[in-house]
Amino acid sequence: HDAVDVIRVKRDGGTLTDDQIDWVVDAYTRGVVADEQMSSLAMAILQRGMSREEIARWTAAMIATGERLDFSDLGKPTADKHSTGGVGDKITLPLAPLVAAYGVAVPQLSGRGLGHTGGTLDKLESIPGWQASLSNEQMHRQLRDVGAVICAAGSGLAPADKKLYALRDVTGTVEAIPLIATSIMSKKIAEGTGTLVLDVKVGSGAFMKDIEQARELARTMVELGTDAGVFTSALITDMSTPLGLTIGNGLEVTESVEVLAGGGPADVVELTIALAREMLAGAGVTGVDPAEALKDGRAMDAWRQMISAQGGDPDAVMPTAPHIEEVRAEADGVITRLDALGVGVAAWRLGAGRARKEDPVQASAGVTLHRTLGDTVSKGDVIMTLHTETEGRMPRGMAALTEACDGAGAVEISDGTEYSDG
Numbered sequence: 001h002d003a004v005d006v007i008r009v010k011r012d013g014g015t016l017t018d019d020q021i022d023w024v025v026d027a028y029t030r031g032v033v034a035d036e037q038m039s040s041l042a043m044a045i046l047q048r049g050m051s052r053e054e055i056a057r058w059t060a061a062m063i064a065t066g067e068r069l070d071f072s073d074l075g076k077p078t079a080d081k082h083s084t085g086g087v088g089d090k091i092t093l094p095l096a097p098l099v100a101a102y103g104v105a106v107p108q109l110s111g112r113g114l115g116h117t118g119g120t121l122d123k124l125e126s127i128p129g130w131q132a133s134l135s136n137e138q139m140h141r142q143l144r145d146v147g148a149v150i151c152a153a154g155s156g157l158a159p160a161d162k163k164l165y166a167l168r169d170v171t172g173t174v175e176a177i178p179l180i181a182t183s184i185m186s187k188k189i190a191e192g193t194g195t196l197v198l199d200v201k202v203g204s205g206a207f208m209k210d211i212e213q214a215r216e217l218a219r220t221m222v223e224l225g226t227d228a229g230v231f232t233s234a235l236i237t238d239m240s241t242p243l244g245l246t247i248g249n250g251l252e253v254t255e256s257v258e259v260l261a262g263g264g265p266a267d268v269v270e271l272t273i274a275l276a277r278e279m280l281a282g283a284g285v286t287g288v289d290p291a292e293a294l295k296d297g298r299a300m301d302a303w304r305q306m307i308s309a310q311g312g313d314p315d316a317v318m319p320t321a322p323h324i325e326e327v328r329a330e331a332d333g334v335i336t337r338l339d340a341l342g343v344g345v346a347a348w349r350l351g352a353g354r355a356r357k358e359d360p361v362q363a364s365a366g367v368t369l370h371r372t373l374g375d376t377v378s379k380g381d382v383i384m385t386l387h388t389e390t391e392g393r394m395p396r397g398m399a400a401l402t403e404a405c406d407g408a409g410a411v412e413i414s415d416g417t418e419y420s421d422g
């Protein structure tokens with residue numbers, strides 16, 4: 001085989017053979033195909049696309065570069081959820097213990113945040129003592145004894161994806177649907193879950209900015225999972241405004257615990273229950289109302305066990321930031337824009353996120369919302385609170401906030417006259 005021949009086929013709009021796909025993915029992982037060659041192939045895939053057969057083969061080839069987990073000896077069904085990422089998306093935290101409360105094991109391999117989107121592991125690491133890295137044996141034991149585990153994917157799982165994702169990140173080739181779908185699904189299939197529910201986000205704070213793209217990504221991933229024998233479904237959900245009222249690591253843990261205690265913001269509760277219903281149905285558990293385990297404490301019990309099993313203190317109070325600033329409405333009106341990307345960028349700049357993979361994140365940094373989209377406000381009302389551990393990161397006032405949001409304009413208050421003629 002020759003890498004240049006493979007690149008030429010895709011460059012000219014052709015279809016790669018199974019043999020070519022198997023070879024190029026494996027050879028790249030072993031360092032036989034060079035970064036510049038794979039980069040060129042990724043760009044050709046971005047521009048020319050891939051057939052359903054090519055996508056399935058590429059995924060299988062990525063899985064074959066590493067190990068596959070197997071939970072068939074647990075004696076209970078397994079279900080997992082994957083979100084394509086967003087702002088304030090802490091759903092995994094209440095969802096995993098909620099589903100485990102119904103006897104379904106949840107092997108949730110999660111990641112860290114990069115850019116304006118948060119990462120589940122960063123959030124849980126706000127809890128003192130909590131450990132993200134588990135061996136396969138520890139993961140197995142916890143799934144058997146507790147039923148839910150949220151941990152980092154070990155280096156043995158789809159190593160081709162680790163290398164390829166880092167390359168795509170610096171070569172403008174992240175935004176290719178075949179590459180996103182194969183990247184996500186190779187990890188999820190190798191993880192060995194029986195049921196997978198995908199939460200495909202659409203809107204300013206998401207990867208996919210429009211609904212057509214989100215539908216295509218969802219369809220591609222559901223086909224891939226189904227073809228690989230995983231019971232796969234997808235919800236497409238809004239990410240034009242933040243999910244819940246908190247954005248930032250420790251702040252989101254606190255809000256998740258409120259949901260597990262039967263309270264919390266309605267949008268977070270609603271999405272948690274909708275995803276739980278899908279996961280349970282896929283795992284064969286029907287005729288139950290997941291809202292009940294949030295109300296009666298069973299989900300909270302599972303959460304406490306899950307956190308303790310990984311060394312965390314479930315009674316720890318989340319750290320508070322030393323620097324806090326309130327952002328107030330500058331006029332009377334209605335909040336007509338509360339933009340997910342803008343708020344996400346602000347939380348990131350305050351210290352909740354990282355610019356480079358090796359950067360640390362702040363546990364207490366972020367944004368608390370006091371008002372949401374569509375609320376009526378009076379001049380001087382507090383709309384949001386900003387939190388940071390680094391004084392120099394704090395924007396002061398609305399103009400500074402807009403600047404901190406990269407000009408994205410997080411908040412817009414309208415006096416309503418544009419809409420007065422109905």
Ligand code: URA
Binds near residue numbers: 165174179180183
């Ligand atoms: N998440 C992934 O794991 N891979 C992608 O390519 C994009 C998002």
